[in-house]
Amino acid sequence: MHKLDEFVPKSHPLRSIRVMANEALAKMDRLFAGMYEADIKGGRPSIAPEKLLRAMLIQVLYSIRSERQLMEQVQYNLLFRWFIGLAMDDEVWVPTVFTKNRERLIKHDAVIEFFNEVVAIAEKKRLLSGEHFSVDGTLIQAWAGHKSFVPKNSDDQDRDGGGAGDFKGEKRSNETHQSTTDPDARLYRKGKTASELRYMGHTLTDNRHGLVVNARVTYADGHAEREAAKIMINDARQAVQDASAEITLGADKGYDAQEFIEACQDMKVTPHVAQNTAGRRSAVPDTIASSVGYAISQQKRKLIEQGFGWAKTVGRMRQVMVRGLKKVDQMFVLNMAAYNLVRLRSLVQVRP
Secondary structure, three states: OOHHHHHOOOHHEEEHHHHHHHHHHHHHHHHHHHHHOOOOOOOOOOOOOHHHHOOOOHHHOOOOHHHHHHHHHHHOOOOHHHHHHHOOOOOOHHHHHHHHHHHHHHHHHHHHHHHHHHHHHHHHHOOOOOOOOEEEEEEOOOOOHHHHHHEOOOOOOEEEOOOOOOOOOOOOOOOOEOOOOOOOEEOOOOOOOOOOOEEEEEEEEOOOOOEEEEEEEEEEEOOOHHHHHHHHHHHHHHHHHOOOOOOOEEEEEEHOOHHHHHHHHHHOEEEOOOOEEEEOOOOHHHHHHHHHHHHHHHHHHHHHHOOOOOOOHOOOOOOOOOOHHHHHHHHHHHHHHHHHHHHHHHHEEEEO
16 A cells, blocks of 8 residues: 655655644644634534645645635645645545635634744744844735726616726726725726736845745735834834844835834834935935945845745736635735745755
């Protein structure tokens, strides 16, 4: 009788990723126990959360577009069965049951807990500086179209399926209009991009190796990036045991605003923000901008784009296939946990 492990090459990249994922999952026993107790049926959920999370990781790592396709591939893919923890003859879950159980994880913030445990592994391996960070945001296209964006007080339910030109010449804003398919999505444009229904994803990365240490999704608006940055860097500041340690935060010109720079300084964070001097005076003091550390931060902050690029291509986060802020947030955080695991695998090989 062959074991699934025998079919997986010893050098396969998923082996080390699975070891780290299992290490993170092992720390979540208390949370999983609470999930079992909360089950209204009084028993264990139909899918063990450990297997569910590993299946969700496979979906991200292999760019599988839907739960239905995931279940179909798990049916015949021995590598996927091995990674998830299913035996060769175990029955594969029904897609609707998988989706329902995934929502249970979201309700209990299990994905966020998993992300935090992955970050803890990186810290344990001394791959984080813990003091020098970068922050940035990216647009995520919502799973909702322009035709669903109708007046909030409208009783015209036919607008959702109306003609393609229904909204042409019509003045629309987030104050007066809302999507009927995804009410949390916001009409937003940035730079030269067209206005689309979007969310905004934010990450805080550690400058040593570009690993993501904080991730979240917010509504898309002009202040979201700086507000999310303040929350994330404050969390990082609180996590530093030495209160006198210098914390630096690298960011692009979009963060060069007086209130943001002052907020960083109030938190005892040195703002290594790119100076925006286009027709205005930068809020970043010249004494900071001329320092050696500032130049290093400006170079290191570009690593943050790798996580966004990975999530949008491999993780399929360019346009999400879930609706609602909470679900989009969990998918984004899961993507960043998967990205960290892939990066950790490479870093551990270089620095065992």
